Amino acid sequence: MVTSGLAGNAAWGQWRDHYGAIAADPDGRIWGYAYDYPNREQAERRALEECSRSGSGCQVQVWFKNACGALATNNQGNIGWAWADSRELAETQAVSACSTAGCQVKTWVCTTRYE
Numbered sequence: 001m002v003t004s005g006l007a008g009n010a011a012w013g014q015w016r017d018h019y020g021a022i023a024a025d026p027d028g029r030i031w032g033y034a035y036d037y038p039n040r041e042q043a044e045r046r047a048l049e050e051c052s053r054s055g056s057g058c059q060v061q062v063w064f065k066n067a068c069g070a071l072a073t074n075n076q077g078n079i080g081w082a083w084a085d086s087r088e089l090a091e092t093q094a095v096s097a098c099s100t101a102g103c104q105v106k107t108w109v110c111t112t113r114y115e
Contacts, residue, residue, distance in 0.1 A: 018111035021047040021063040022081065028073030030055035033109040040065070068110035070094035074102040 020035035021043040032050025037043035044060045051058035062069045064083035070090040072080045080098025084090040091105045 017065050018113070019043040019063065019065050020067075020069055020109050020111045021060050022069050022071050022107060022109065023047040023051040023058045023060045024071055024073075024079060025051065025055045025057045026059075027077040028071060028079040028106060029077075030058065031071055031107050032058065033069070033107055035109045035111045064111065066111055066113050068108060070105055070108040072098040072103045072105045074098060074100055074104070076100065076102075078103060 018036045019040050022031060022033045024031040030051055032047045034043045034046035037046060040063050044063055047060060048058055061071055061079065062081040062083050067083050067085055068087045068090040069083045072094040078098050078100045080094045080096065080103060082090050082093030082097055084093055087108055087110055091108055094105060095103045
């Protein structure tokens with residue numbers, strides 16, 4: 001079975017990995033993200049390009065495959081990041097990883113799980 005809107009050669013049950021990444025500057029105030037890239041390297045490169053447009057010193061904080069990623073920060077420059085099977089879980093874990101008061105999710109992104 002092929003779902004309408006998908007490429008004509010997509011077979012039912014065919015799995016294609018989708019990669020994503022989030023990059024941020026050292027304080028987590030500037031970020032960039034990427035999703036649905038065919039490999040980790042391309043996703044990371046795109047996230048860095050997006051982040052670097054607004055600032056410098058950006059580094060990839062998290063990459064993920066067929067999942068969601070999130071980045072949390074606070075006003076003191078603490079950063080937490082995480083990836084998980086759902087946006088909600090990625091956000092919760094990113095805030096927890098930030099590990100200080102006042103941490104809030106600044107960005108999140110999810111890949112398409114399958115085609």
